[in-house]
Amino acid sequence: MSDTRYLQGPLWNNTYVVVMAGGIEGRFWPLGDETMPKQFLDVMGQGKTLLQMTVDRFADRLCPVENIWVVTSENFRQIVINQLPQVPDGNILAEPCRRNTSPGIAYASWVIKSKNPQANVIVTPSDHYIDPLPLFCKAVSVCIEFASETDSIVTMGIRPDYPATEYGYIEADLRYPSPTSPNIFRVDSFKEKPEMALAERYVREHNFFWNSGIFIWNINTIVNAYRVYQPHVAEAFETLMPLLGTDQEHDKVQKLYENLESISIDYAIMEKTEEIYVYPSEFEWSDLGSYSSLKKRLSNDLRGNACVGNGIRLFDTDNCIIHVSGKKQVIVQGMDGFIISEYDDKLLICRLSDEQRIDLFRE
Amino acid sequence: MSDTRYLQGPLWNNTYVVVMAGGIEGRFWPLGDETMPKQFLDVMGQGKTLLQMTVDRFADRLCPVENIWVVTSENFRQIVINQLPQVPDGNILAEPCRRNTSPGIAYASWVIKSKNPQANVIVTPSDHYIDPLPLFCKAVSVCIEFASETDSIVTMGIRPDYPATEYGYIEADLRYPSPTSPNIFRVDSFKEKPEMALAERYVREHNFFWNSGIFIWNINTIVNAYRVYQPHVAEAFETLMPLLGTDQEHDKVQKLYENLESISIDYAIMEKTEEIYVYPSEFEWSDLGSYSSLKKRLSNDLRGNACVGNGIRLFDTDNCIIHVSGKKQVIVQGMDGFIISEYDDKLLICRLSDEQRIDLFRE
Numbered sequence: 111m112s113d114t115r116y117l118q119g120p121l122w123n124n125t126y127v128v129v130m131a132g133g134i135e136g137r138f139w140p141l142g143d144e145t146m147p148k149q150f151l152d153v154m155g156q157g158k159t160l161l162q163m164t165v166d167r168f169a170d171r172l173c174p175v176e177n178i179w180v181v182t183s184e185n186f187r188q189i190v191i192n193q194l195p196q197v198p199d200g201n202i203l204a205e206p207c208r209r210n211t212s213p214g215i216a217y218a219s220w221v222i223k224s225k226n227p228q229a230n231v232i233v234t235p236s237d238h239y240i241d242p243l244p245l246f247c248k249a250v251s252v253c254i255e256f257a258s259e260t261d262s263i264v265t266m267g268i269r270p271d272y273p274a275t276e277y278g279y280i281e282a283d284l285r286y287p288s289p290t291s292p293n294i295f296r297v298d299s300f301k302e303k304p305e306m307a308l309a310e311r312y313v314r315e316h317n318f319f320w321n322s323g324i325f326i327w328n329i330n331t332i333v334n335a336y337r338v339y340q341p342h343v344a345e346a347f348e349t350l351m352p353l354l355g356t357d358q359e360h361d362k363v364q365k366l367y368e369n370l371e372s373i374s375i376d377y378a379i380m381e382k383t384e385e386i387y388v389y390p391s392e393f394e395w396s397d398l399g400s401y402s403s404l405k406k407r408l409s410n411d412l413r414g415n416a417c418v419g420n421g422i423r424l425f426d427t428d429n430c431i432i433h434v435s436g437k438k439q440v441i442v443q444g445m446d447g448f449i450i451s452e453y454d455d456k457l458l459i460c461r462l463s464d465e466q467r468i469d470l471f472r473e
Numbered sequence: 474m475s476d477t478r479y480l481q482g483p484l485w486n487n488t489y490v491v492v493m494a495g496g497i498e499g500r501f502w503p504l505g506d507e508t509m510p511k512q513f514l515d516v517m518g519q520g521k522t523l524l525q526m527t528v529d530r531f532a533d534r535l536c537p538v539e540n541i542w543v544v545t546s547e548n549f550r551q552i553v554i555n556q557l558p559q560v561p562d563g564n565i566l567a568e569p570c571r572r573n574t575s576p577g578i579a580y581a582s583w584v585i586k587s588k589n590p591q592a593n594v595i596v597t598p599s600d601h602y603i604d605p606l607p608l609f610c611k612a613v614s615v616c617i618e619f620a621s622e623t624d625s626i627v628t629m630g631i632r633p634d635y636p637a638t639e640y641g642y643i644e645a646d647l648r649y650p651s652p653t654s655p656n657i658f659r660v661d662s663f664k665e666k667p668e669m670a671l672a673e674r675y676v677r678e679h680n681f682f683w684n685s686g687i688f689i690w691n692i693n694t695i696v697n698a699y700r701v702y703q704p705h706v707a708e709a710f711e712t713l714m715p716l717l718g719t720d721q722e723h724d725k726v727q728k729l730y731e732n733l734e735s736i737s738i739d740y741a742i743m744e745k746t747e748e749i750y751v752y753p754s755e756f757e758w759s760d761l762g763s764y765s766s767l768k769k770r771l772s773n774d775l776r777g778n779a780c781v782g783n784g785i786r787l788f789d790t791d792n793c794i795i796h797v798s799g800k801k802q803v804i805v806q807g808m809d810g811f812i813i814s815e816y817d818d819k820l821l822i823c824r825l826s827d828e829q830r831i832d833l834f835r836e
Contacts, residue, residue, distance in 0.1 A: 140802070425834055426827075437818065439503070441834045444824040448807070452820060455800065459822065461807040464789075471788055471804045 114244075116172050116251040125173035125254055126229045126329075128218040131161055131182040131190060131236040132205055137400050139468055140456030141433060149237035150189050153404055155418030155433070160398070161193055161236045168232070169196065171247050172254070177229075179203060179222065180236075181214040200355075206364045212378035213343060213370045217363070219332050220347035224354055229329040230258045233375070238322070238397050239407045245393040253326040253389050256291050263335070263380070264294060264326040267319025267388040268395040273309035276399055278302055278321040278376070282388045297386045300376060319390050323397075325375070332379070339382045343370060401449045401465050405431040431462065477607075479535050479614040488536035488617055489592045489692075491581040494524055494545040494553055494599040495568055500763050502831055503819030504796060512600035513552050516767055518781030518796070523761070524556055524599045531595070532559065534610050535617070540592075542566060542585065543599075544577035563718075569727045575741035576706060576733045580726070582695050583710040587717055592692040593621045596738070601685070601760050602770045608756040616689040616752050619654045626698070627657060627689040628743070630682025630751040631758040636672035639762055641665055641684040641739070645751045660749045663739060682753050686760075688738070695742070702745045706733060764812045764828050768794040794825065 134147045142151045149161040169175040179201045182190050187204040203217055222229050240246050253264040267280045279301040288294040312318035336344040346366045353359045396407050408416035419434035425443040434452040451458045497510045505514045512524040532538040542564045545553050550567040566580055585592050603609050616627040630643045642664040651657040675681035699707040709729045716722045759766050771779035782797035788806040797815040814821045
């Protein structure tokens with residue numbers, strides 16, 4: 111149990127979380143790879159995987175643990191069960207094939223609506239970094255209250271702390287706070303990952319926020335949005351409803367997914383809907399998309415080295431990230447600007463400035 | 474069985490080898506350390522430890538395997554038994570404490586004399602590199618023939634291929650070949666590890682040879698030398714003779730060693746005796762005293778990298794030595810002049826030019 115519940119009364123019982131855990135980001139080789147993507151790894155070296163840390167952010171703080179649902183792919187189902195013993199197995203929805211985020215969110219939405227037509231839902235990636243937790247929980251609880259009272263979609267925006275070219279941006283209209291909450295603003299537009307010059311402009315202009323991929327809505331809002339913008343998807347999941355919890359659910363999902371378009375929730379819904387808002391958050395956030403971005407979020411020593419592992423000793427070494435399994439005894443001398451990563455009989459030593467080439471090295 | 478016996482008739486049966494395997498050189502951390510010194514490691518990556526390669530050089534080539542004796546310390550005895558199943562356990566002489574090379578050689582000499590008073594003996598370190606084998610066997614067989622016919626000690630000298638400052642040198646008097654063998658010369662003096670300028674002079678003068686630590690002699694020659702130059706040692710082992718092979722041998726050795734001086738065979742005998750010769754050898758030799766010297770003896774790729782391990786892939790990498798256990802999958806990018814060594818949950822990354830500091834890093 112956590113110290114604090116950030117929501118009370120009916121809002122507590124009506125809050126649901128959909129954790130998206132089907133991605134196959136493989137950036138942290140050799141810690142993981144396509145068969146063990148980063149949500150299932152303890153990349154921060156805190157004894158918990160990113161998926162576990164994600165669930166911990168919500169469970170017993172923003173909702174009861176029984177209200178946490180996980181969307182993943184068939185082949186990761188057992189990993190999720192192992193990593194999340196506190197989440198009921200029935201809350202793990204396994205997609206038979208990869209179809210980007212929209213179909214998975216629809217699947218979870220129809221299932222949750224069948225359980226609780228008053229549900230307010232937070233959709234969250236499972237492989238991101240967020241800190242500090244109280245700031246996050248407070249922000250989410252504000253958004254939940256807002257979403258429960260309106261037919262609006264709320265996106266969690268992150269105030270950029272540098273001109274990132276690796277994130278999408280949300281442009282807010284700061285002249286129009288929402289009628290009920292002074293910290294929630296109407297979204298003007300969604301922006302693709304920008305070039306550096308554009309990213310710098312976004313940061314200068316103060317009304318652009320990183321798109322964290324965290325969305326909050328009332329269950330009826332999202333189901334209606336699917337009905338309007340993705341009618342064939344809505345129809346598909348309507349036909350699934352009578353089979354939920356029966357022996358036929360699995361086969362039906364299998365068949366239904368074959369015909370679903372692979373599309374992100376951003377393209378399918380976000381960019382089309384009118385009633386969409388952004389909450390500019392103050393917590394630190396990262397998608398941990400690379401060793402460099404991980405290094406930024408780990409504590410660095412005075413020479414700019416970040417270490418995960420208990421037995422690491424550095425000499426004449428600067429600006430490195432060293433990531434090794436628990437008790438591995440490591441001595442590093444004379445290095446500057448390198449990734450040193452070791453896991454499960456695999457070792458990577460590579461310049462941080464060349465980390466985009468890691469996948470090429472593996473071929 | 475090997476293809477070739479380099480000795481025939483009585484010389485074959487009378488040839489004995491004493492392998493000195495009690496040293497605690499720890500230079501190849503993390504492959505080994507003081508508890509598993511380099512003679513017990515597969516530093517060349519050939520599937521055999523240096524001790525095993527040493528024994529293979531002699532067994533069935535220069536003598537029957539039953540004539541091979543190993544001097545080691547009590548705490549390494551089981552390692553030797555495990556690594557040399559072909560050598561009779563009784564041929565492994567365990568010293569109760571470290572006393573440098575002289576007492577161990579005396580111990581083996583008295584034991585061998587008790588088995589065969591006609592023995593000709595080769596004393597050899599267990600942790601050196603020698604190649605090619607036929608040249609080595611030929612050289613040793615010439616020395617054995619010489620030693621069997623004279624009361625001389627023969628040292629195996631190595632023609633230096635660079636001005637090494639890490640080896641001792643033997644100064645030969647090339648005007649005096651031995652009466653019976655044109656390739657064996659009288660020794661003028663033994664020289665300590667020289668400064669660079671002196672080493673360069675030695676190399677220029679053509680009559681200086683590296684002291685390989687390989688000695689060949691008739692058993693009576695060495696026993697008599699001990700009687701003359703180390704009379705208390707001779708006396709000690711005389712008293713051991715009646716107890717050889719009995720339950721009391723172990724206790725007696727224990728007691729006897731307590732009172733023996735720690736001294737090398739070089740100081741105790743070599744530098745004092747008159748009848749001493751050197752055979753200038755043509756084979757490649759190294760004491761493998763460091764990663765640098767190991768790298769010299771491994772095959773290097775076009776960019777000067779030497780790899781031990783089957784799963785190593787290099788990119789933009791030069792002048793490195795990479796030494797990892799068998800199937801470890803390793804990717805190295807952007808490195809120049811480094812040691813990368815991994816074994817048994819320990820990893821070392823260190824500039825080759827700083828390898829003298831490895832022991833300091835471990836403290």
